[in-house]
Amino acid sequence: MSLVGRPTSKDVAHEAGVSQSTVSLVLGGKWRGRVSPATAHSVRGAAERLGYRPNQAARNLRLGTTRTVLLMVPTLTAPFFGPVYTGAARVAARHGFGVVVSTWPDDAAGPADSPFAAPDEAIDGILASSMAVETLGRFRETPAVMLDSGPAARSGGSVAAAGVPTVDFGVPTVDFGVADGMRAIAGHLTGLGHRRIGHVAAAVDQWTFHARAGALAAAVAALPGGRLTRSTCAIDVTSAKEAAGRLLDGPDRPTALVCDDDLIAAGAYKAARARGLDVPSDLSVTGFDDVLLAIALEPELTTVRLPAEELGAQGMTALLDLLAGGRPAPRVLPGELIVRDSTAAPAAGTG
Incomplete structure (x- = not known):
């Protein structure tokens, strides 16, 4: 068969001698019990010969998802947040998700502004780094995981280090120790x-x-x-x-x-x-x-x-668990003291 442009599911159906609905079932992984193994094999073979790739955007639209996660960070200039993105994107890619980044101001006292006209339609979930859960604002109905933001996102008690009361928002957290x-x-x-x-x-x-x-x-x-x-x-x-x-x-x-x-x-x-x-x-x-x-x-x-990269990776893992209907447990990643040459005993008589 000679095709002009990108092959479609209709082309695959013609090549395999089946209906488009059968192609959709097979390539969507929903054929078992509805299509014979021989037909499924024939459809996959036709798709491979034609170089057919499903339109992921259209498929996501049908499923009501975008497979996109928003990573919110205080700034893009601090070197710390680059590895956070790297870790999140690495895990996301393994599961067919993409990550977009937006900043929120350090002095944000109220809800963060959305970079999207309709945030609930543009993203499936949020990783919010180093911010208070209250500032999620318009994203409050979107599944979210808080990174390096403290136990206030999940605790109904108090944070001893901060000495301030907290509210139970029930948002999963991944924090540093x-x-x-x-x-x-x-x-x-x-x-x-x-x-x-x-x-x-x-x-x-x-x-x-x-x-x-x-x-x-x-x-x-x-x-x-x-x-x-x-x-x-x-x-x-x-x-x-x-x-x-x-x-x-x-x-x-x-x-x-x-x-x-x-x-x-x-x-x-x-x-x-x-x-x-x-x-x-x-x-x-x-x-x-x-x-x-x-x-x-x-x-x-x-x-x-x-471990900034691990923070992003663990946060994305928790968010994927949340999107799948799970209840991710809070995670705390320990830091490591690295002793170099900037510290020594005080001079005699000054300690």
């Missing part, structure tokens, strides 16, 4: 002999940063002679340099700075060097996330590695 990560940093520094610790904290109202702050404060409070000071900043080098400088210029200068993010740590380095302080001889500095910047800094940065 950020509190344990911060406790690991505190244990590392206090093990080196540090007692005066400064926290260069992200001025971002997100669960992950509340959890980090709460864990660090509790760890230092439990330490005999421990003293914690805090200065907040935006997640950028200039703001972090200013915040770290305020701590270093204050009375009883900290011997270690704990930074909420590796980019913030870069600002702390600049603040230290502007004051003639050596890292780590005069001042230890730690970060959080372990993005590529951590090993670009000199000295290389002690930080907590968060």
